Amino acid sequence: xxxxxxxxxxxxxxxxxxxxxxxxxxxxxxxxxxxxxxxxxxxxxxxxxxxxxxxxxxxxxxxxxxxxxxxxxxxxxxxxxxxxxxxxxxxxxxxxxxxxxxxxxxxxxxxxxxxxxxxxxxxxxxxxxxxxxxxxxxxxxxxxxxxxxxxxxxxxxxxxxxxxxxxxxxxxxxxxxxxxxxxxxxxxxxxxxxxxxxxxxxxxxxxxxxxxxxxxxxxxxxxxxxxxxxxxxxxxxxxxxxxxxxxxxxxxxxxxxxxxxxxxxxxxxxxxxxxxxxxxxxxxxxxxxxxxxxxxxxxxxxxxxxxxxxxxxxxxxxxxxxxxxxxxxxxxxxxxxxxxxxxxxxxxxxxxx
Ligand code: NCD
Numbered sequence: 364x365x366x367x368x369x370x371x372x373x374x375x376x377x378x379x380x381x382x383x384x385x386x387x388x389x390x391x392x393x394x395x396x397x398x399x400x401x402x403x404x405x406x407x408x409x410x411x412x413x414x415x416x417x418x419x420x421x422x423x424x425x426x427x428x429x430x431x432x433x434x435x436x437x438x439x440x441x442x443x444x445x446x447x448x449x450x451x452x453x454x455x456x457x458x459x460x461x462x463x464x465x466x467x468x469x470x471x472x473x474x475x476x477x478x479x480x481x482x483x484x485x486x487x488x489x490x491x492x493x494x495x496x497x498x499x500x501x502x503x504x505x506x507x508x509x510x511x512x513x514x515x516x517x518x519x520x521x522x523x524x525x526x527x528x529x530x531x532x533x534x535x536x537x538x539x540x541x542x543x544x545x546x547x548x549x550x551x552x553x554x555x556x557x558x559x560x561x562x563x564x565x566x567x568x569x570x571x572x573x574x575x576x577x578x579x580x581x582x583x584x585x586x587x588x589x590x591x592x593x594x595x596x597x598x599x600x601x602x603x604x605x606x607x608x609x610x611x612x613x614x615x616x617x618x619x620x621x622x623x624x625x626x627x628x629x630x631x632x633x634x635x636x637x638x639x640x641x642x643x644x645x646x647x648x649x650x651x652x653x654x655x656x657x658x659x660x661x662x663x664x665x666x667x668x669x670x671x672x673x674x675x676x677x678x679x680x681x682x683x684x685x686x687x688x689x690x691x692x693x694x695x696x697x698x699x700x701x702x703x704x705x706x707x708x709x710x711x712x713x714x715x716x
Contacts (some may be wrong), residue, residue, distance in 0.1 A: 365662040366457070366475045366482040367655065370493040370533040371670045378533065382501050383696040384654040385647070398426035398657055405458035406432035407442065407450065408485070409465045414623055414645060415485050415494070420651035431458060439642070446690050448477040455479035460660055462494075464631040466588075467707025468674060481659040488684045489523035489589045490709055495622050496529040498648035503579060505647065506618045506640050512539035516573045518603050519583035519628055523590075526622040527583055528556050535561055543573045547602045549595065550585065555710040558701055570603055574612040580605070582621045582641075589684075597674050606630035615639065619695045620644055671697040673707045682711035 366372065388395050397596040408416050418573070420430045434441045441450065447465065451474040454461060461478065463471050464485040471484035486492040504509060512520050515534060521544060529554075534540045542564040544552065551557070551566075567573045574580070582605055586691070590596040605619065610633055621629060621641040635638050676696035680687045686708055687694060695707035704713045 364479075364481055365659055365665050366471075366478075366484075367493050367659065368471045368475055368482065368484045369491050369670075370496045370529045372493070375536050378497070378500060381497060381629045381651065381658060382504055382653045384658065385501050385650040386505075388650050388653050390407070395426055395653065395657065397425035397427040399423065399660060402426075402428040402431045402460070402660060403458040403658060404428055404432075405454045406434070406460060406485075407454065407463045407465075408432065408434045409436040409463075409467075409470075410486070412485070413466065414463055414648065416462075418645070418648045419483075419485065419494075419652055419656075420449050422649050422656055425649070426653055426657055428459075428656075432462075447473045448479055448690065448692070451478045451482070460656060465686070466684075467689065468682065468684045468711075469686040472708045473686050473690060473692050480716065481663065483659070485656065486525055487686075488525070488709070489586060490525050490684075491529045491532075491620075491659060492525040493529050493533075494655065495526045495648070496533045497651040498644060499526070499530050499581070499620060499622070499652045501647040502620055503638055504643040507578065507616070508644070510534070511537045513537070513578045514541045514543060514576050515579045515581060516543040516545055516577040517581050517583070518545040518570060518573070518605075519584045520550045520552040520599075521552045521583075523586035524583040527581065528553070529558055530581065531560065535559065541565075543567060543576060545570060545573050545603060549599060550602075553698065553710075554712065555705060558699065558703075570605060570609055571612060574609060575614065577613065577617050578656060579656070580613065580617060580619045582619060582625070584621075584624065584626045584628060588674060599628055604628055604630060605633055607632040607636065610636055610638065657666070671707065673697050676704065676713060678704065678713040680706040680711050680713060682706065682709050685709040685711060 462483045466487035468490035544566045618640040
């Protein structure tokens with residue numbers, strides 16, 4: 364059975380197939396209207412969401428399937444102290460596929476260990492968000508026509524922005540990708556992502572410097588809910604604001620993406636610009652999730668491919684947001700290309716133990 368926990372769980376070829384399937388769905392809606400008749404998607408959302416949950420729900424409904432689940436963990440047995448492992452074992456009896464969003468990093472990995480049905484990570488803490496990445500890739504493909512040789516500016520909260528982490532992991536596999544990083548010092552990429560960046564990346568301190576070089580500008584919100592100290596959030600929240608005046612510095616073909624919700628980082632005067640693709644991006648999210656659900660339900664006989672070699676470790680992860688800190692799961696690690704031992708759930712460095 365195949366899960367989608369991290370974007371690299373899918374090969375570049377498999378991503379291409381998903382994008383092509385999404386485009387076929389867009390062009391032939393009727394053909395797919397009943398392909399998931401009788402199937403059930405469980406949406407287990409332990410953290411707030413509008414777009415992602417509704418988009419999964421709409422996707423399953425448009426495939427002919429049904430949806431059950433919760434959007435507020437306080438109304439489920441989680442509030443009685445149930446573990447992710449137990450919840451998932453139970454839900455495996457009621458549904459055919461699960462989309463899970465959790466505030467703990469690595470929670471979907473735990474779910475995948477105990478589930479009898481495919482797990483889709485719909486966002487885990489500040490870690491990963493692979494279905495947003497599929498949405499982003501489909502948007503770039505539809506807007507610009509290709510995924511190679513692109514200069515992609517990533518702006519805002521690169522530290523806690525899980526959409527950015529997953530987008531980097533996916534885009535770095537395409538020929539000629541170049542990343543331009545635009546963030547306050549305090550909100551730079553975590554080291555496990557920085558270590559895998561292609562060597563041609565650049566860091567700049569203003570949007571004005573970045574804009575003329577970009578094909579794609581990926582704006583993100585400063586992730587208030589991940590800050591330990593709210594004063595830091597207040598200080599950093601308006602570090603980068605895109606407006607119509609700054610857009611005059613951008614190439615004609617550049618597109619602006621944003622996973623949404625936006626807070627303040629894109630002025631509404633940009634919305635009318637044809638290069639503002641963020642509302643078109645939302646719709647792509649539904650189509651690519653249709654492609655994903657349909658595909659994973661067909662791959663139930665396939666064995667999951669493990670991109671990292673995991674081994675048992677005695678080192679406990681020191682990341683407070685990691686699922687291993689709160690749930691009794693086996694401690695697993697892998698060694699990255701720099702020789703650093705990392706937590707298999709949240710990618711945090713274990714060496715500091
Ligand atoms: C993103 C998320 O949840 O990480 N939203 C989404 O899924 N569309 C981005 C965000 O919340 O800032």
